[in-house]
Amino acid sequence: MIQSSSYSIHFQLDGYKKLNELISKNTYSSVFILVDSNSFEKCYVRFIPKLETNVRIEIIEIDPGEEFKNLDTCYGVWEALTELGADRKSLLIALGGGVITDLGGFVAGTYKRSIDFVNIPTTLLSMVDAAVGGKTGVDLGVLKNQIGLFLNPKLIVVDPVYLETLDKREIKSGLAEIIKYALTFDISLLEDIKNVNDYVDIEIIEKSIQIKNSIVIKDPFEKNLRKVLNFGHTIGHAVESYFLENNKKESLKHGEAIAIGMICESYLSHKICGLTEDKLTIVKDYISSIFKKVTILDSDLEFIFEYLKHDKKNTAGEINFVLLNDFEKFELDCKVSTDLIKESIYFYNS
Numbered sequence: 001m002i003q004s005s006s007y008s009i010h011f012q013l014d015g016y017k018k019l020n021e022l023i024s025k026n027t028y029s030s031v032f033i034l035v036d037s038n039s040f041e042k043c044y045v046r047f048i049p050k051l052e053t054n055v056r057i058e059i060i061e062i063d064p065g066e067e068f069k070n071l072d073t074c075y076g077v078w079e080a081l082t083e084l085g086a087d088r089k090s091l092l093i094a095l096g097g098g099v100i101t102d103l104g105g106f107v108a109g110t111y112k113r114s115i116d117f118v119n120i121p122t123t124l125l126s127m128v129d130a131a132v133g134g135k136t137g138v139d140l141g142v143l144k145n146q147i148g149l150f151l152n153p154k155l156i157v158v159d160p161v162y163l164e165t166l167d168k169r170e171i172k173s174g175l176a177e178i179i180k181y182a183l184t185f186d187i188s189l190l191e192d193i194k195n196v197n198d199y200v201d202i203e204i205i206e207k208s209i210q211i212k213n214s215i216v217i218k219d220p221f222e223k224n225l226r227k228v229l230n231f232g233h234t235i236g237h238a239v240e241s242y243f244l245e246n247n248k249k250e251s252l253k254h255g256e257a258i259a260i261g262m263i264c265e266s267y268l269s270h271k272i273c274g275l276t277e278d279k280l281t282i283v284k285d286y287i288s289s290i291f292k293k294v295t296i297l298d299s300d301l302e303f304i305f306e307y308l309k310h311d312k313k314n315t316a317g318e319i320n321f322v323l324l325n326d327f328e329k330f331e332l333d334c335k336v337s338t339d340l341i342k343e344s345i346y347f348y349n350s
């Protein structure tokens with residue numbers, strides 16, 4: 001069990017026990033399970049036998065994928081909740097990956113001025129990152145997570161059984177966030193990852209959640225320390241948004257874009273924050289050994305810079321980066337020139 005501010009994170013059977021206790025203790029009127037077609041097909045059958053309650057259960061299914069993480073989808077879910085008679089004493093269970101937990105939390109937080117919700121993340125990425133820490137929300141066009149709330153779930157249930165339903169590419173996408181925790185907080189995680197098959201290991205998941213939880217407890221609203229969780233995400237998000245919008249580009253998973261971002265931002269860290277060349281090489285080699293190479297063309301750069309201008313961490317028109325002085329040592333709010341950002345992308349390409 002991991003204790004967070006107002007809720008706790010429970011693993012496997014203990015998690016379902018806590019969920020059943022939560023439902024009976026709060027005398028909820030009904031339970032709504034939000035899924036996408038993937039989590040419905042693959043995870044719902046594993047989940048539903050664990051739920052022990054006489055309360056009415058309804059399923060709300062949305063289309064899968066980041067392109068549906070928007071207000072239109074929220075509208076559909078708010079309407080479904082209304083038509084199915086959800087009231088203030090209803091509970092929403094978000095069973096799925098990061099899109100489901102982000103969107104589910106936002107819908108729950110805004111429906112009838114807020115109903116309770118529980119996160120049951122089913123991807124590695126949502127287990128170690130998205131479901132934890134109270135960030136909920138949706139994209140506005142291609143701008144990621146522009147609309148949302150900080151709002152905590154009542155409980156998080158983490159069960160690696162759901163990871164059996166994922167392909168390797170999806171698992172690797174979650175691995176990028178674990179690498180981020182390794183570089184910023186606990187480099188021993190890199191060795192841990194190397195020593196397990198298929199990157200799925202409950203201890204690594206628990207260690208990662210512990211790191212994230214310890215950060216968000218200290219800085220829930222990202223005023224300061226929590227910004228570290230954006231390492232790799234400044235360039236990563238811009239690349240991700242650009243690739244998402246441009247239908248001539250291959251589709252990129254979140255973690256694949258963050259992997260690119262971590263190589264670029266490690267280069268910036270080397271250039272202006274003291275990360276040694278040896279450590280930069282370790283980062284580049286390690287990440288390149290896991291993630292496939294993506295080519296970023298010169299003609300892509302102006303578009304990527306447009307997205308960088310909209311990064312949520314920008315202040316007074318300046319792009320702010322989290323950079324590394326060393327492994328496990330970082331600086332927040334680093335300003336970087338446009339030329340150096342370009343150079344970092346050339347370094348990634350090289």
Ligand code: GLY
Binds near residue numbers: 130132133222230
């Ligand atoms: N995913 C970054 C954060 O939760 O702050």
